[in-house]
Structures are given as C-alpha cells and as structure tokens.
Amino acid sequence: MKVMAQLGMVMNLDKCIGCHTCSVTCKQTWTNRAGIEYVWFNNVETRPGQGYPRRYEDQERWHGGWTLTKGGRLKLRSGGRFKRLLSIFANPVLPRLEDYYEPWTYDYANLIDAPLSDDFPVARPKSLITGENMKITWSGNWDDNLGGAPEMGHLDPIVEKVRREAEDKIKFEFEKTFMFYLPRICEHCLNPSCMAACPSGAIYKRVEDGIVLVDQDRCRGWRQCMTGCPYKKVYFNHKTGKAEKCTFCYPRVEVGLPTVCAETCVGRLRYIGLFLYDADRVTAAASTPDPQDLYEAQLDLLLDPNDPQVIAAARAEGIAEDWLEAARRSPVYALAKKYRVALPLRPEFRTMPMVWYVPPLSPVVDLLRDQGHDAEAAGNLFGAIDALRIPVEYLAELFTAGDTATVSDVLHKLAAMRSYMRDINLGRDTDESIPAAVGMTGHEMYEMYRLLAIAKYDERYVIPKAHEEQGHDLEEMGCSVDFDETDFGSAAFGEASGRPVPVAVETFQALRQRQTTDLIRAPEDMRGRVNLLNWDGKGVPSGIFPDDDGHKKASSSS
Amino acid sequence: MSVLLWGVLPYFAIVLLIGGTVWRYRYDQFGWTTRSSQLYESKLLQIGSPLFHFGILFVVIGHVAGLVIPESWMSAMGVGESAYHVMALVIGTIAGVGTLVGIAILIYRRRTIGPVFMATTKNDKVMYVVLVGAIVLGLITTALAIAAGTGGSATAESYNYRESVAPWFRSLFVLQPDVATMAAVPVAFKIHTLVGMLLFAIWPFTRLVHAFTAPVHYLFRPYIVYRSRDARPAPGMTTPRRGWDPVGTKDRESAPARTPSRRS
Numbered sequence: 001m002k003v004m005a006q007l008g009m010v011m012n013l014d015k016c017i018g019c020h021t022c023s024v025t026c027k028q029t030w031t032n033r034a035g036i037e038y039v040w041f042n043n044v045e046t047r048p049g050q051g052y053p054r055r056y057e058d059q060e061r062w063h064g065g066w067t068l069t070k071g072g073r074l075k076l077r078s079g080g081r082f083k084r085l086l087s088i089f090a091n092p093v094l095p096r097l098e099d100y101y102e103p104w105t106y107d108y109a110n111l112i113d114a115p116l117s118d119d120f121p122v123a124r125p126k127s128l129i130t131g132e133n134m135k136i137t138w139s140g141n142w143d144d145n146l147g148g149a150p151e152m153g154h155l156d157p158i159v160e161k162v163r164r165e166a167e168d169k170i171k172f173e174f175e176k177t178f179m180f181y182l183p184r185i186c187e188h189c190l191n192p193s194c195m196a197a198c199p200s201g202a203i204y205k206r207v208e209d210g211i212v213l214v215d216q217d218r219c220r221g222w223r224q225c226m227t228g229c230p231y232k233k234v235y236f237n238h239k240t241g242k243a244e245k246c247t248f249c250y251p252r253v254e255v256g257l258p259t260v261c262a263e264t265c266v267g268r269l270r271y272i273g274l275f276l277y278d279a280d281r282v283t284a285a286a287s288t289p290d291p292q293d294l295y296e297a298q299l300d301l302l303l304d305p306n307d308p309q310v311i312a313a314a315r316a317e318g319i320a321e322d323w324l325e326a327a328r329r330s331p332v333y334a335l336a337k338k339y340r341v342a343l344p345l346r347p348e349f350r351t352m353p354m355v356w357y358v359p360p361l362s363p364v365v366d367l368l369r370d371q372g373h374d375a376e377a378a379g380n381l382f383g384a385i386d387a388l389r390i391p392v393e394y395l396a397e398l399f400t401a402g403d404t405a406t407v408s409d410v411l412h413k414l415a416a417m418r419s420y421m422r423d424i425n426l427g428r429d430t431d432e433s434i435p436a437a438v439g440m441t442g443h444e445m446y447e448m449y450r451l452l453a454i455a456k457y458d459e460r461y462v463i464p465k466a467h468e469e470q471g472h473d474l475e476e477m478g479c480s481v482d483f484d485e486t487d488f489g490s491a492a493f494g495e496a497s498g499r500p501v502p503v504a505v506e507t508f509q510a511l512r513q514r515q516t517t518d519l520i521r522a523p524e525d526m527r528g529r530v531n532l533l534n535w536d537g538k539g540v541p542s543g544i545f546p547d548d549d550g551h552k553k554a555s556s557s558s
Numbered sequence: 559m560s561v562l563l564w565g566v567l568p569y570f571a572i573v574l575l576i577g578g579t580v581w582r583y584r585y586d587q588f589g590w591t592t593r594s595s596q597l598y599e600s601k602l603l604q605i606g607s608p609l610f611h612f613g614i615l616f617v618v619i620g621h622v623a624g625l626v627i628p629e630s631w632m633s634a635m636g637v638g639e640s641a642y643h644v645m646a647l648v649i650g651t652i653a654g655v656g657t658l659v660g661i662a663i664l665i666y667r668r669r670t671i672g673p674v675f676m677a678t679t680k681n682d683k684v685m686y687v688v689l690v691g692a693i694v695l696g697l698i699t700t701a702l703a704i705a706a707g708t709g710g711s712a713t714a715e716s717y718n719y720r721e722s723v724a725p726w727f728r729s730l731f732v733l734q735p736d737v738a739t740m741a742a743v744p745v746a747f748k749i750h751t752l753v754g755m756l757l758f759a760i761w762p763f764t765r766l767v768h769a770f771t772a773p774v775h776y777l778f779r780p781y782i783v784y785r786s787r788d789a790r791p792a793p794g795m796t797t798p799r800r801g802w803d804p805v806g807t808k809d810r811e812s813a814p815a816r817t818p819s820r821r822s
C-alpha cells in the first residue's frame with residue numbers, strides 16, 4: 001500500500017443555478033489571455049446538451065480515455081505508444097476550433113467613433129482568430145437552458161444512447177422535459193490519460209496533492225493530450241503553441257484558499273478536501289473489466305483516514321499530521337465514501353476522475369411538483385424515482401456507466417433527507433423509518449444535511465496548507481519564510497519598495513478574516529490590492545471598478 | 559574563396575547550430591514548440607504534414623547513408639556502387655518528391671487559410687524559403703545525377719558525390735577540410751550544400767528546433783508521471799512571461815484609426 005494524498009472536489013448539482021459565475025471568474029483569472037480566448041477551464045453545460053467542446057463524450061469519435069485490450073490490460077483508446085508517435089505530425093482525432101467555438105469580441109470602438117447619423121451605430125462581432133467580421137453560430141454554452149433542444153437535443157451522446165435503447169423516451173416537449181447544470185473542470189484524475197498520451201512527458205501529477213499540471217517549459221505542442229483526455233479538459237494555446245489546463249488554482253490551495261470557481265460559486269455547492277488513496281492499486285482498479293464496477297473500484301481506492309493502518313502507512317510516506325487531520329475532516333471523503341452520495345463523472349473512461357458529483361434530485365422533484373404531488377413526501381419521492389425512468393437512466397449514463405441501481409440509491413438518500421428534514425423543520429416528530437429505508441441513521445442523515453444544505457464555509461473547504469518545511473519547494477511562497485504575517489508588504493521605502501511580496505502571503509491573513517466574518521468590511525484592509533483573484537464580493541475595491549467619473553484610479557491609492 | 563566557402567563557412571554553420579541550440583535550450587524552453595496550427599485547419603494538414611515529415615525523415619536517412627558512411631564500407635557490406643545509386647536515386651526521388659509535395663501543400667495552406675497565415679511570423683517565412691530552397695536544390699542534384707546516369711558513363715563519373723562531397727563532409731569532422739575536392743564538384747551540388755549550411759545555421763533560431771526534441775523517449779517512459787512541486791518563483795513575483803498577452807487580434811491593433819465616414 002502506497003498512500004498518497006489527492007485534492008478532490010465534489011459538486012452538489014441540485015444547487016447549481018447555472019449562473020456561470022464560476023466560469024467567468026475562472027476565465028478572468030486564468031484564460032483571459034491571447035491564444036486561449038476560446039478556452040474555459042471551468043465550463044457549465046446544460047444537460048441534456050452537447051457540452052463543450054461539442055459532443056466531447058462521444059469517444060467513438062474522439063478516442064479519449066482508456067480501453068481494455070482483449071487481454072484485459074489498460075490501453076489508451078487512441079492507440080499504443082508507437083501508433084501515437086506516428087500520429088504526431090497530424091493528429092487524426094483532434095477537436096477543431098469549430099468544435100469548441102470561434103471566439104469573438106465586439107467592435108465597441110464603432111459605438112463611440114461612428115459619425116452622427118440617423119442610424120444607431122452597432123458593435124459588430126469580430127473574430128478573435130482572424131479579426132474579420134463574423135457570424136456567431138456557436139459558443140461554449142450555446143445550448144444553455146436547453147436552447148435549441150427540440151432541434152439539437154438528439155445530438156447529446158447520452159440522449160442518443162438512451163433513445164436508441166428505449167425508443168424516443170427523452171422528449172423535449174416542454175412538459176416532459178428535465179434539465180440540470182453540469183459544471184466541469186479538469187478531473188485531476190488518478191489515472192490521467194492526458195498524461196499517458198503526452199509524448200514529451202510534460203504533464204505531471206504533483207506528489208503532494210495530486211494536482212495535474214502541464215509543464216509549460218517541457219510541452220512541445222504535440223497535441224496528444226487533447227485527444228487523450230476524454231473530458232477534453234486540456235486545451236491548446238494557439239499563440240504559444242503549448243497545452244494548458246485547469247491548475248486547481250494551485251497558488252491558492254497551497255495557502256489554504258479554495259479554487260476561484262469554488263470561492264465564487266453562487267450556489268455554494270462546491271466542496272474541496274483531501275482523499276487518501278492507494279497509489280499501488282490505481283492501475284488495477286482502472287482495469288476493472290465491467291465498466292459498471294468501476295465506480296466501486298474507484299471508491300475502493302479511497303482509504304479510510306481514520307483507519308490506524310492507513311494512518312501509519314501515510315506517515316511512512318511522509319504525509320504530515322495536519323494533512324492527515326484534514327483528510328479526517330474531508331468533506332469530499334464524507335460525501336463520496338461515507339454517505340456515498342457523490343459519484344464520479346463518466347467512470348467508464350477509466351481515468352479515475354477526482355471531481356465528484358452529487359446527482360440532482362430536482363428533475364424528479366420538479367416533475368412531481370408540476371404534476372401536483374407533494375414533492376417532499378418520502379413515499380412520493382421514492383415512487384417517483386423508480387417510476388421516472390428517464391432522468392435516472394440519463395444520470396446513470398453520466399455517473400455510473402449506466403448502472404441505474406446506484407443512481408437511484410443516491411437519489412433515494414437525497415429524497416429521504418428531504419422529507420426527514422421537513423419533519424424537523426416543521427417541528428414534528430421525526431420519522432426514523434425514513435433514514436432506515438436508505439440504510440442510514442437519523443443522526444447520519446442530519447450530519448449529511450448539514451454538509452449538503454447548510455454547507456458552512458469551514459466545512460465545505462478543508463484545505464491543508466502546503467508545508468513550511470517544504471518552503472523552498474513552494475511555487476507561491478518561493479522565498480517567503482521571512483515574511484512577517486502581520487506586517488506584510490512594507491519595506492524601507494514604503495509599500496511598493498523592496499522585494500515583491502507574494503500575493504498569497506500578503507492577502508492570506510486579510511482574506512481569512514474577511515471570509516470568516518459576515519461583516520461588509522471596507523476594502524482598505526486589502527491595501528488596495530484587490531483583484532479578481534482575491535476579491536470576495538465584499539465592498540467596492542478601487543482598481544476593479546471605474547470611479548464615478550469613469551476613470552480607473554491607480555490601485556495603490558492610500 | 560574556396561577555402562572560405564568549404565573550409566570556414568561549414569564551421570560557422572556548425573558553431574551556430576550547436577551553440578544556438580544550446581543557447582536556445584537554456585534560455586527559451588517556453589518558445590521551444592512545434593507551434594502547431596492544427597487547431598485552425600486540419601484537412602490539408604492531415605495530408606501535407608505526414609507527407610512532408612515522413613519524406614524528410616527518409617531524406618535525412620539518405621543523407622546519412624550517402625555522406626557519413628564511406629563508399630568502401632558500403633561495398634564491404636555488399637552494396638555495390640550501381641546498386642547504391644539505383645537505391646539512392648529511387649528512394650531519394652520518392653522521398654524528395656513526397657517532401658516537396660508535402661511542403662507545397664503546407665505552404666499553400668499557410669498562405670490561403672486566414673488564421674494560419676496570421677499565425678505565420680517573419681521568422682517562419684525566412685525559414686520556409688531556406689527550407690524549400692534546400693529541398694528543391696537537393697531534388698535538382700538528384701535529377702542531374704539521373705540525367706548523368708542515363709547519359710555517357712564518362713560524365714557520370716564526376717557526379718559520384720560519394721567520391722567528392724562525402725569525403726569533404728567527413729573531412730570537416732577531423733578538422734582537415736578537403737577544400738580542393740569540394741571546389742571541384744558541379745555547381746548544383748555546391749549551391750545545395752551552401753543552402754544546406756544556411757539551413758543548419760538558422761535552425762536553432764526557427765521553429766525547426768522542435769525536431770531536436772522528437773519524443774522518442776515516449777516509447778520507454780511510464781504512463782503516469784509523478785513529480786514534486788517545483789522550486790520556482792511565484793507567478794506574481796516575476797515579470798509576466800510570454801503567454802500572458804492580452805486578448806485581441808493583431809490586425810485590429812495595427813489598423814489605422816477607423817474612417818468615420820464608413821456608413822452602411
């Protein structure tokens with residue numbers, strides 16, 4: 001047993017309102033640069049829908065992820081090493097820009113520069129690739145909120161499959177439809193096929209926290225990772241010729257802050273914490289013959305952080321005590337393995353993804369409510385989950401390789417929680433038969449409710465800081481051991497003099513206070529250094545917003 | 559003059575090639591990439607690129623066989639002069655033509671597909687001229703050799719580059735350039751050699767460097783790469799690197815101020 005730590009995320013899909021705040025803040029932080037205008041490390045897709053890039057899940061076409069050879073061994077779906085090398089001159093299964101979308105901007109200058117005339121000036125869309133006028137026909141979330149579903153709904157690979165199996169069951173008629181949002185980031189897989197496909201070996205998994213990164217200096221632009229990743233979460237920067245991907249906001253998590261997408265999530269539905277897993281068994285687990293068993297195999301890799309044997313083995317691997325403590329408090333471990341309500345996305349790709357999803361009960365609840373039933377009574381909900389085959393089948397394709405039993409177990413738990421808590425909230429006697437029906441105790445149910453519904457900041461994000469004894473290894477705190485935490489940022493000649501202060505050190509203390517209070521505090525305590533990376537929505541910091549007279553103030557006004 | 563061309567220039571080229579590569583490898587890892595344009599256009603690339611790359615691989619092998627391996631060794635291996643020539647001409651012609659057609663498709667693509675053209679730098683253009691020059695001249699020498707081979711045997715003698723160019727090439731590496739031999743070869747060979755030297759001289763400074771990091775080690779490395787955190791300065795602590803350029807299109811930035819009279 002080789003114990004390793006892995007940062008993981010869980011998203012509670014019931015709470016996602018599809019506002020795209022996460023995508024926008026992520027873009028502002030990481031991909032607002034030339035060459036990756038079309039790139040969304042975080043995207044939110046409406047399901048049913050084609051996703052981004054279009055139909056990325058259709059591995060018949062894109063050849064992402066792993067398959068098993070006849071002998072049961074794991075093999076990249078796009079072919080073995082030799083075949084891959086032969087295809088580096090022209091990758092036959094690379095998504096085209098049209099499969100993402102052609103990025104554009106608007107000719108805003110025209111609004112101001114146009115001469116006086118009877119017609120209103122318009123800002124025409126200009127391609128960010130060619131600079132020409134263009135017609136906008138697709139984007140990262142063109143089919144948002146089922147837009148165009150009657151014509152294009154069948155292009156969702158899962159709809160296609162479920163329909164094939166059950167003759168036209170998913171209807172896009174208004175009254176029969178269901179929908180939910182699926183926010184996606186890189187899965188920071190345990191068995192990443194992007195990495196396996198990289199000829200240069202530029203993609204690596206960090207030993208300390210399992211974050212998967214592309215070494216920008218080693219990447220040579222062979223474009224194999226984009227094919228390798230079944231989730232299409234590695235992108236090509238067409239200006240620099242290098243692959244880029246979600247970084248799990250490593251500069252933030254190294255100092256204990258959640259990722260930008262999680263921090264800014266309006267629905268507060270993202271959880272970040274540690275998993276401990278057995279690295280020696282990853283390949284074996286990913287080689288599980290029946291795709292429907294992959295979910296169990298993946299759960300099996302996750303080690304119980306309370307098990308003394310695991311703790312001893314983790315210590316032997318040099319995992320620090322505070323990390324072990326964080327692993328014990330990990331919300332993601334609780335949701336994935338303790339309560340078993342979080343499921344991996346498309347486990348059949350065999351990459352062992354580490355972003356998990358609590359499937360949405362809302363399609364079922366909405367249908368019940370629309371039909372005039374009490375959508376909070378356990379009996380109704382249980383019955384509906386079993387009767388409404390379509391949402392369940394769809395979710396099963398998404399999360400369990402088609403195993404509907406697992407998905408409906410999870411939905412039963414969520415339904416039970418809903419009706420059990422209604423009794424508590426209304427001050428009625430609790431019905432202990434409800435949790436019992438899903439194999440839980442009333443206490444467990446309440447704990448799960450706290451985690452899922454109350455979702456306190458401290459409980460959602462349990463992120464151990466990277467270690468000071470490894471200070472020299474830290475990217476963000478490279479030479480910061482001598483920074484005094486209370487007196488950050490001032491040097492002999494005033495604030496802007498001396499060595500630059502690492503952003504995270506400077507703001508960590510201030511941020512921690514701000515994020516754990518409910519006060520709207522003046523932004524002054526951020527020393528005028530608020531930017532989108534660290535702004536938490538409190539106050540109106542100068543430097544982000546224009547002044548009333550429309551001019552941007554220098555951000556160091558004090 | 560001959561000494562300059564065949565005794566000094568080659569060393570310049572070699573120094574530039576090696577020195578430039580070492581320098582670039584140390585100072586420009588980030589710029590060391592294929593700068594693939596497949597994202598913009600894939601159909602033409604699917605034909606042109608493999609044709610060119612596989613062609614040029616064979617051309618390289620051919621050059622090694624012709625220039626590096628002495629004729630006597632070859633004969634000792636049982637490959638006689640005529641057998642070698644037939645082989646070299648047939649394979650050389652096929653590979654050369656393949657390479658040329660490939661690069662023709664790639665250049666056509668570069669010129670006609672808007673985004674690809676926009677992503678073409680001046681550096682690329684210079685490189686293309688030299689590269690195509692070297693390939694075309696190489697094919698011309700091959701054609702001449704064929705013509706000579708079919709002509710009288712007397713002239714064929716002088717085109718046996720394995721008795722002229724190759725010994726000169728090898729003599730470079732023992733630091734005793736055999737200038738006289740090279741000075742006597744037909745002019746087509748001379749020009750091809752010169753352009754070749756130019757190509758090697760500019761190689762490290764163009765996108766061609768990606769060839770030096772051909773990922774052969776992929777065949778042997780483990781699939782999953784674990785690595786510890788890097789000891790690197792934080793992004794916020796250094797000046798912004800390349801790759802952090804603002805969004806926009808070049809043409810719009812450089813376009814003259816919009817003519818206000820334009821109305822629809």
Ligand code: SF4
Nearest residue numbers: 186187189192194229
């Ligand atoms: S989801 Fe992330 S880690 Fe997994 S294969 Fe894709 S890019 Fe790699």
Ligand code: SF4
Nearest residue numbers: 016019020022265267
């Ligand atoms: S910010 Fe949160 S609620 Fe909004 S789309 Fe993203 S994940 Fe959903």
